[in-house]
Each structure stands twice: as structure tokens, then as C-alpha cells.
Amino acid sequence: MKWNQLLSTKRLGMEEWKTSARPEDRTQFQRDYDRIIFSSPFRRMQNKTQVFPLPEHIFVHNRLTHSLEVASVGRSLGNLLAEKVTAEFPENPLISEIxxxxxxACLAHDLGNPPFGHSGESAISNFFQNGAGKEFENRLSPAEWSDFIRFDGNANALRLLTHQFNGKRPGGFALTYPTLASIVKYPFESPLATKQKFGFFQSEKE
Structure with a gap:
């Protein structure tokens, strides 16, 4: 595996930006983590419940607490991997950031999920395939239409993180390429998906 190519501090929309020569209090990948955890899409997950049986307690698990827990486990597993990889490639300091x-990636893995999770995905897809949304079909390319009738929360998460805000610079949250790559669990578009899952919409294909 070519770790020197996989690990880079370049940011989407800020490719020409140079890392400051002065000592920094956070690494570039820690900045990614902070940008996600302080973002509005992340905070909105507190209103989305995690799938659960009839609860015995007042507290109901939501997507936000679930993502924080997953991120904790993911960091531990990533650190274990980093230790093993560093032993083989000690010359690359970015490996310690795995x-x-x-x-x-764990924080962001549910960002694009609609309310009611997979049922919400199915409802959106059905709206366009069989409901009132079908009127938009002739305005879209076949690939774009496929995105709508096979709506997927994973692709929507990438869109949320990379979509340009009004009046702002390109790149959305301007995350590093390694962080964005780690979020794309299914590296293909909807027309190539054999099942419901795919990694990005046509609007983010470039």
C-alpha cells in the first residue's frame, strides 16, 4: 500500500494552501475532526433516533450519541493499525494520524441519513420513482435520475461535507482528502451499484 499517496494534508477546495511553518496546536486531521463535530449537520443528528427496540429507560439512543461512540471505537482501532504500519514505514509521520x-469518518458515517434511516431512504426513493417526484425525471440525465430513485445516505453525507456554501469558497468544509476518502464507503456511482448503496451523487462526481 502506498501510504505516501494515501496520506496527504491537502484539502478539498484549498489545494494551493500551504501548511504554516509555525508550530500548530492541532494536526490537519484533528482539524477535520473538529470541523465535523462543530458542524450543523452533526448537531442535527441529535434529533434522529437510532434503531432501537421498545426502550426500558427514558433515554433514547440517537444518531449523535451513536456516532460519538463509534468514533471512540474507531480511533482505538485506527491507533492499533497505525502502530503496526509505523513499524513498517517509520519514515512517514502522517501514519500516526490514522x-x-x-x-x-466514524463521526460522519451517519450525517447524510434521513429521518427514520433506511426507511427514510426508501421513502425518498419511492417519492421520485412512484410518487409526485416522478415529474422531474425528464429534467435529469439517466445517471442523475438514478441518484434520486436510489437515494442513499452515504452519498448524501459526502454532499453535505463538500457542497459549496452560498458566498463561500469551494470545497464545503474543506476537509483533507484522506478524511473524505475514508468517508466514501462505496467508491462508485448509483448506476454501477448492484444494491442500494453507492458512494456519491452525480453532483459530486468530479
Whole structure:
């Protein structure tokens, strides 16, 4: 595996930006983690319940607490991997950041899920395939239409993190390429998906 190519501090929309020569209090990948955890899409997950049986307690598990727990486990697993990889490639200092990259991916893994999770995905897909949304079919390319009738929360998460805000720079949250790559669990578009899951919408294909 070519770790020198996989691990980079370049950011989407800020490719020409140079890391400051002064000592920094956070690494670039820690900045990614912080940008996600302080973001509005992340905070909105507190209103989305995690799948659960009839609860015995007042507390109901939501997507936000679930993502924090997953990020904690992911960081530990990533750090274990980093230790093993560092032993083989000691010349690459960014390998020590694998735990942070994995934890950022874990934080973001549910960002694009609609309310009611997979049932919400099915409802959105059905709206366009069989409901009132079908009127938009002739305005879209076949690949774009496939995105709508096979709506997927994973692709939506990538869109949330990379979509340009009004009046702002390109790149959305301007996360590093390794962090964004770790979020794309299914590296293909909807027309190539054999099942419901795919990694990005046509709007993010470039």
C-alpha cells in the first residue's frame, strides 16, 4: 500500500494552501475532526433516533450519541493499525494520524441519513420513482435520475461535507482528502451499484 499517496494534508477546495511553518496546536486531521463535530449537520443528528427496540429507560439512543461512540471505537482501532504500519514505514509521520482519520469518518458515517434511516431512504426513493417526484425525471440525465430513485445516505453525507456554501469558497468544509476518502464507503456511482448503496451523487462526481 502506498501510504505516501494515501496520506496527504491537502484539502478539498484549498489545494494551493500551504501548511504554516509555525508550530500548530492541532494536526490537519484533528482539524477535520473538529470541523465535523462543530458542524450543523452533526448537531442535527441529535434529533434522529437510532434503531432501537421498545426502550426500558427514558433515554433514547440517537444518531449523535451513536456516532460519538463509534468514533471512540474507531480511533482505538485506527491507533492499533497505525502502530503496526509505523513499524513498517517509520519514515512517514502522517501514519500516526490514522486513528484520527478513522474517528472522523466514524463521526460522519451517519450525517447524510434521513429521518427514520433506511426507511427514510426508501421513502425518498419511492417519492421520485412512484410518487409526485416522478415529474422531474425528464429534467435529469439517466445517471442523475438514478441518484434520486436510489437515494442513499452515504452519498448524501459526502454532499453535505463538500457542497459549496452560498458566498463561500469551494470545497464545503474543506476537509483533507484522506478524511473524505475514508468517508466514501462505496467508491462508485448509483448506476454501477448492484444494491442500494453507492458512494456519491452525480453532483459530486468530479
Amino acid at each position: 486513528g484520527t482519520i478513522v474517528s472522523s
